[in-house]
Amino acid sequence: xxxxxxxxxxxxxxxxxxxxxxxxxxxxxxxxxxxxxxxxxxxxxxxxxxxxxxxxxxxxxxxxxxxxxxxxxxxxxxxxxxxxxxxxxxxxxxxxxxxxxxxxxxxxxxxxxxxxxxxxxxxxxxxxxxxxxxxxxxxxxxxxxxxxxxxxxxxxxxxxxxxxxxxxxxxxxxxxxxxxxxxxxxxxxxxxxxxxxxxxxxxxxxxxxxxxxxxxxxxxxxxxxxxxxxxxxxxxxxxxxxxxxxxxxxxxxxxxxxxxxxxxxxxxxxxxxxxxxxxxxxxxxxxxxxxxxxxxxxxxxxxxxxxxxxxxxxxxxxxxxxxxxxxxxxxxxxxxxxxxxxxxxxxxxxxxxxxxxxxxxxxxxx
Numbered sequence: 001x002x003x004x005x006x007x008x009x010x011x012x013x014x015x016x017x018x019x020x021x022x023x024x025x026x027x028x029x030x031x032x033x034x035x036x037x038x039x040x041x042x043x044x045x046x047x048x049x050x051x052x053x054x055x056x057x058x059x060x061x062x063x064x065x066x067x068x069x070x071x072x073x074x075x076x077x078x079x080x081x082x083x084x085x086x087x088x089x090x091x092x093x094x095x096x097x098x099x100x101x102x103x104x105x106x107x108x109x110x111x112x113x114x115x116x117x118x119x120x121x122x123x124x125x126x127x128x129x130x131x132x133x134x135x136x137x138x139x140x141x142x143x144x145x146x147x148x149x150x151x152x153x154x155x156x157x158x159x160x161x162x163x164x165x166x167x168x169x170x171x172x173x174x175x176x177x178x179x180x181x182x183x184x185x186x187x188x189x190x191x192x193x194x195x196x197x198x199x200x201x202x203x204x205x206x207x208x209x210x211x212x213x214x215x216x217x218x219x220x221x222x223x224x225x226x227x228x229x230x231x232x233x234x235x236x237x238x239x240x241x242x243x244x245x246x247x248x249x250x251x252x253x254x255x256x257x258x259x260x261x262x263x264x265x266x267x268x269x270x271x272x273x274x275x276x277x278x279x280x281x282x283x284x285x286x287x288x289x290x291x292x293x294x295x296x297x298x299x300x301x302x303x304x305x306x307x308x309x310x311x312x313x314x315x316x317x318x319x320x321x322x323x324x325x326x327x328x329x330x331x332x333x334x335x336x337x338x339x340x341x342x343x344x345x346x347x348x349x350x351x352x353x354x355x356x357x358x359x360x361x362x363x364x365x366x
Contacts, residue, residue: 006362009039010089011060011082013096017049018225019253020194021167021278022117022279025145026093027054028170032354034058034195039085043078045099050255061109066099075102082107089361092142101135112139113361116149120198124152141364143357145275146297160175162362166297168353169281169344175261182249183219189323190264190288192257192279193271194224195232200293203270205238205248206316207323212247215327219246222262225253259288266326266333271295272313284344289336291322301348307339 010033014026033040034056041060044052048063055061062081066074078099080089092100093115100112114136118127135141136153136159142162144150150164181188193199201222208220226232239248254260261267267283267290283290284301290308292298302308309322326332330365 005039006036006179008358009041009085009087010037010091010361011041011043011085011087012093013043013045013100014093015045015096016047017044017051017146018047019050019255020225021119022094022115023049023051023276024054025115025117025167025277027051028168028350029091029354029357030059031056032172032350036354036358037089041081041085041087043081045074045096048353054254060229064099067142069098070102074134075099075106075204078103079106082110089113093117096109097135097139097142098131101138104138112310113141113143113364114139115143116153117275118149119196119275123273124148126158127152129156136238141360147155148296149275161364163356165353165357165360166300166348166350167276167278167281168350169278169285170350176256179223179254179256179260181221181251181260181263183221184217185263186265187215187218187264188221188222188264189218189268190221190260191268191270192223192260192282193269193277194253195222195226195229195235197231198271198273199224200270200272200313201235202238203314203316203319204268205235205242205244207270208248209242210316210320211323211327212244214324218327220248221260221264222248223251223254223257223298226250232261257282258286261288264288264322266291268323269293269298270313270319274298276301281344281348284340284348287337287341289333290340291319291325291326293319301343302340308336 012026028040030040043062045064045066064074084271089111090100091113094117097114136157142153144164147164150162153159218308267288269292271293276297293313294310302310304310311319
């Protein structure tokens with residue numbers, strides 16, 4: 001039975017509020033819907049984090065403090081929240097699909113949506129299927145962040161009601177100006193990416209070694225969560241080994257992204273795998289020229305030589321050459337930045353994506 005979209009009541013569920021792409025989109029959906037529909041909620045299951053300050057005052061918020069994979073007390077608190085606010089749709093992001101499934105068992109009239117943000121979309125053949133095959137039959141729809149994930153859900157999960165919706169940038173709430181970048185203004189290269197293997201910071205460090213010789217005044221600024229694991233330790237060790245301590249700077253997870261981007265000159269991504277990274281949308285929103293790898297949905301947004309440079313992954317020399325060309329032309333920097341902004345504005349705006357989402361959601365009701 002269909003329902004008018006302006007009276008629909010929706011809750012987003014996410015496992016944490018760390019500054020990652022899935023987490024940003026969960027907050028962005030909750031905030032955007034609060035301006036559009038009757039009720040918009042956000043439930044965080046496991047851990048809060050820096051994105052909490054981004055949650056709009058118009059969003060009903062609940063933190064479950066879930067202690068284990070199957071935490072029935074957390075499920076009970078979630079059920080109480082959903083019943084209290086007469087929620088019709090539960091939109092589960094990433095791994096929070098499992099608690100949404102447990103909720104559905106006690107609230108069979110709920111409509112569940114799963115938002116698949118899987119970052120290793122270039123390596124889907126390695127993805128575990130067991131839990132998803134058990135739980136997704138209880139869902140009304142799947143949102144995929146790129147076309148590969150949409151096809152994967154249709155073929156591997158045999159799930160038909162799947163839609164690709166691009167991520168979208170959103171203005172920061174409660175924005176601060178607390179992070180001040182090292183280096184020289186006008187000569188800073190920023191990489192917004194959590195320190196994960198798929199982001200391939202090793203390629204960035206190889207490029208930094210080359211740039212240190214040709215343009216020693218230019219610096220790299222790595223902003224993203226440090227998981228203090230073997231991968232991040234290797235990055236730190238290589239910065240020392242390559243004598244890059246004055247050329248490459250690590251900042252950890254930061255919340256004042258707008259302020260950071262305003263201090264930056266060029267945005268880069270060196271990933272081996274992506275969906276449609278929120279980072280790229282943020283680069284575009286703040287008119288930053290980019291050099292990025294051609295993975296996931298990035299080629300649908302960046303047209304090589306038109307609004308940025310797009311390079312095959314793990315191509316150190318080509319990436320360096322593109323970055324050098326951009327460094328040496330302020331006119332090209334301006335052209336790419338403005339062109340990418342127009343692309344993001346026209347095709348990945350919050351208004352357009354939310355309208356498409358609500359229309360699809362309305363037609364997903366059985």
